[in-house]
Amino acid sequence: MPAPAAPAYALIATDLDGTLLRGDDSVSGRTRAALGRAAAAGARHLVVTGRPAPRVRPLLRSLGGTGLAVCGQGAQLYDAGADRMLWSVTLDRETAETALGKIEAEVGEVYAAVDQDGVDGLTLIEPAYRMPHPTLPAERVGRREELWRAPISKVLLRHPRLSDDELAAAARGAVGPLASVTMSGPGTVELQPCGITKATGLALAAARLGLGPEDALAFGDMPNDIPMFRWAARGVAMAGAHPELKAVADEVTTSNEDDGVAVVLDRLFV
Secondary structure, eight states: OOOOOOOSOSEEEEOIIIIISOTTSOOOHHHHHHHHHHHHTTOEEEEEOSSOHHHHHHHHHHHTOOSEEEEGGGTEEEETTTTEEEEEOOBOHHHHHHHHHHHHHHHOOOEEEEEESSTTOOEEEOTTOOOSSTTSOOEEOSSGGGGGSSOEEEEEEEOSSSOHHHHHHHHHHHHGGGOEEEEEETTEEEEEOTTOOHHHHHHHHHHHTTOOGGGEEEEEOSGGGHHHHHHSSEEEEOTTOOHHHHTTOSEEOOOGGGTHHHHHHHHHOO
């Protein structure tokens, strides 16, 4: 008897916000069914998100996920089954403070937040910072100095007047090699350890599964997904994706509200 055919892609990497998730943070029934068919065919699903591991844990449980997840823009590799971090990289707190000072010297006051490292790390926000995802828990601190009280995986930035694109461009020019700057969603410009991207974490996770870029199909919607698209064999952007991501995508699907991930998976895994 011939061996069963290998799945069209053995690794399905999905961003969360604006991609796998609808605006209310839910995963549609159609998308769950499509992921189920892909899994039945032998494909592995990896969440690859900017959210830190503690903010991903409840969603993974709701999806029945017990495997690996790439969190914190690639700075964390989380084992959902064991509820432990397999690998993480922190952003030096003195470097983060210096980078913020350089950015504010260029654009004026910014509002900052941090994601702490670890499976139980908190999201801390300074007084004027407003969470772009109000459903995600955060602890407000009284002074910026309190943001650095424990190791962090990244800094999140907002500006009272500049657009996300303007703030990201100014931050890149200001911080130079101190940190990597990315944009992961509306109101979400981030500083992370230099050289760390979603592709970093995805490559590490794939290697643990015995898979490589040739096996990978990636879905995303923002510029922080560009390294992941460049690493994977095929990158699919959502209909509402940022123009920079669409420019490097192999395909554009429907929006996250219209089950864009499922539209593609339904075609590949029947």
